[in-house]
Amino acid sequence: MSMRTSVDFIETDRLDTADRGLGYGDGLFETLRVVGDVVPLWPRHAERLRMSAARLGLPEPDTDAMLAEVRRLGGDLDDAVARITFTAGIGPRGYARPGVASPTTVIGVGPLSLAADAYREGIALRLCDTRLGDQPLLAGMKHLNRLEQVLARSEWDDARWQEGLMADLQGHIVCATAANLFAVREGRLVTPPVDRCGVAGVARAEILATGEVAIEPVSMQMLLEADEVFLTSAVRGILAVRAFAGRTWQPGPVTRHWQAHWCGIGLPLPFRSKDSD
Amino acid sequence: MSMRTSVDFIETDRLDTADRGLGYGDGLFETLRVVGDVVPLWPRHAERLRMSAARLGLPEPDTDAMLAEVRRLGGDLDDAVARITFTAGIGPRGYARPGVASPTTVIGVGPLSLAADAYREGIALRLCDTRLGDQPLLAGMKHLNRLEQVLARSEWDDARWQEGLMADLQGHIVCATAANLFAVREGRLVTPPVDRCGVAGVARAEILATGEVAIEPVSMQMLLEADEVFLTSAVRGILAVRAFAGRTWQPGPVTRHWQAHWCGIGLPLPFRSKDSD
Incomplete structure (x- = not known):
């Protein structure tokens, strides 16, 4: 089974090439383990994401919506790994971020097996x-x-x-x-x-x-x-x-x-x- | 007028979310000025791209194809700016690159005006x-x-x-x-x-x-x-x-x-x- 992926909470595996995540690595990610529909370390993931977004000057991530999306994409997997990518969003060429920030959230979930x-x-x-x-x-x-x-x-x-x-x-x-x-x-x-x-x-x-x-x-x-x-x-x-x-x-x-x-x-x-x- | 963009030489502005360029910033870029259909500094761009790809352990970029694509997308613009993004391509989650590398080339060209x-x-x-x-x-x-x-x-x-x-x-x-x-x-x-x-x-x-x-x-x-x-x-x-x-x-x-x-x-x-x- 492969990953199920969404971009801004709509199921797709396609991203705009003008996203600053691709262009400059302008963003963050979290990789989490999902057991059933629980993410035991979630409060720590959410905390790091919020703190890091503040350090980078990114908008505050909607961590509740992210967790709900992780669970939705995880479906009935018993043990899963999810990646949340949170970027500065689409912008024109150049290091300057657009005046109005509209971040991108990419979430992918797939099965996990540990040796x-x-x-x-x-x-x-x-x-x-x-x-x-x-x-x-x-x-x-x-x-x-x-x-x-x-x-x-x-x-x-x-x-x-x-x-x-x-x-x-x-x-x-x-x-x-x-x-x-x-x-x-x-x-x-x-x-x-x-x-x-x-x-x-x-x-x-x-x-x-x-x-x-x-x-x-x-x-x-x-x-x-x-x-x-x-x-x-x-x-x-x-x-x-x-x-x-x-x-x-x-x-x-x-x-x-x-x-x-x-x-x-x-x-x-x-x-x-x-x-x- | 906006940018014309291609991914792997096919005109589109959509990229796979599993691309390592997004995931880890695993790639390179060049930003070049195109005057008519000439890129006067092209040999230096191509040289840096080749040298940097070697330093990062990426496959050798096909710089001739890239230049042709820059010209094609530039069309009849008098003065243009092009961005070539060259990534380690699509891969599974994790820092390890896939055994067989299949890099991604994203090229965008748009008009340039200098003040x-x-x-x-x-x-x-x-x-x-x-x-x-x-x-x-x-x-x-x-x-x-x-x-x-x-x-x-x-x-x-x-x-x-x-x-x-x-x-x-x-x-x-x-x-x-x-x-x-x-x-x-x-x-x-x-x-x-x-x-x-x-x-x-x-x-x-x-x-x-x-x-x-x-x-x-x-x-x-x-x-x-x-x-x-x-x-x-x-x-x-x-x-x-x-x-x-x-x-x-x-x-x-x-x-x-x-x-x-x-x-x-x-x-x-x-x-x-x-x-x-």
């Missing part, structure tokens, strides 16, 4: 050569300017690695191409800041809001000395890291705790360990 | 608060990730300023939102490097190839002490700067020389000074 072994055993990561640039003005947002992630992801097409970690220009490890990073060391849970580059993921926000987490720079050495490493994603949930840069780990108790938390908030993972029940 | 007084007297610039981030991997290319320029251009809607200059994170002045910057001081022509941020414009390339230019960082102070300042753009040509940050200038001989050069290569400006003939 059980990634949760049972964890995933293997590579270190990307592509570094994240330094731009505080855009950092944290899930905007449409994603060439860094595209270039990083295009570095490998080998099934050995399920994700790639990206460093900033100073060499700190910030995130994966499409997930945030957490490490556990001596009982402390740490995630890198995303105020100069990277995306402030909603799964990351869920953990920050409900757990004790230190936000601090993560060096390569800290990562290799960590007791546990895991990735977070609104769609894929909590993924233990089992191998990176020559080190290997077993999924540990903190990772299992957050996997159990995920199930608890209505985002079942295709694997549940004994100690997460 | 004579901008050339006769020069233009006034403001300094944008929006800084250019630091990302050597993407610098120089005219890719579709243009939120920095959009944010900078959205800082003003006052007709007092025709352009805004942008500094990098170190405070060096790099370029305008949609033009490159040149300054003349004690007979030396200088333009800032664009290897960490900014776009390597084709008009800039024309001057670098045919004149004596030093590529070096330009500080605010250097700019304010310059004898002449001008902007370059493939569409707008050579624009004298008459006011910036409290300083004013008269269009000087170096600016007039390059305006005359522009006319000489087939890009007439709507004003010709006595000393440029």
Whole structure:
């Protein structure tokens, strides 16, 4: 089954070529997991979209209408992934936005299947050569300017690695191409800041809001000395890291705790360990 | 009269919403001036497009077909502006590009009119608060990730300023939102490097190839002490700067020389000074 798509709440997969989303990446997106007709992390998605639209000077998105459209397009899918794209709308050529903003909302929903072994055993990561640039003005947002992630992801097409970690220009490890990073060391849970580059993921926000987490720079050495490493994603949930840069780990108790938390908030993972029940 | 547009060489203004140009800004563009059915700077546009496609790992663009399409859509316009957008094409959700790349080419052509007084007297610039981030991997290319320029251009809607200059994170002045910057001081022509941020414009390339230019960082102070300042753009040509940050200038001989050069290569400006003939 393929995606069902709408543009401005009318079912179609065609967009005006004059849309500023295409022209300049002038917009935002959210990628969400829909379980039945519930989007458990929706308040966090809606919050990020509203905050980011304000930062970019876009009109306020109608997040209620978006959620209703996600549910409508999802139909009777049990487990689905939805993408909401919110752009500055159609405009004339040139960087200047039109005086009266009329944003475009593109929503697509399709089925989701998660591979059980990634949760049972964890995933293997590579270190990307592509570094994240330094731009505080855009950092944290899930905007449409994603060439860094595209270039990083295009570095490998080998099934050995399920994700790639990206460093900033100073060499700190910030995130994966499409997930945030957490490490556990001596009982402390740490995630890198995303105020100069990277995306402030909603799964990351869920953990920050409900757990004790230190936000601090993560060096390569800290990562290799960590007791546990895991990735977070609104769609894929909590993924233990089992191998990176020559080190290997077993999924540990903190990772299992957050996997159990995920199930608890209505985002079942295709694997549940004994100690997460 | 509005734009005539084609997608993959078929006349339409509709694009698939699954295009990676919209999804991730995964692509490039060129904006060119078409005089009659000639694009005087075409070899430089085609060269930049080919080089940038290689840097991004995109397929090689068919630049001959693109030029033919620009001419076809331009029809009998005397003076036109064309935009060529070249994206990674349609793909499934996610940063990974599809195994077999099938790029999308969107071309739009519309009439161009240039305001004579901008050339006769020069233009006034403001300094944008929006800084250019630091990302050597993407610098120089005219890719579709243009939120920095959009944010900078959205800082003003006052007709007092025709352009805004942008500094990098170190405070060096790099370029305008949609033009490159040149300054003349004690007979030396200088333009800032664009290897960490900014776009390597084709008009800039024309001057670098045919004149004596030093590529070096330009500080605010250097700019304010310059004898002449001008902007370059493939569409707008050579624009004298008459006011910036409290300083004013008269269009000087170096600016007039390059305006005359522009006319000489087939890009007439709507004003010709006595000393440029």
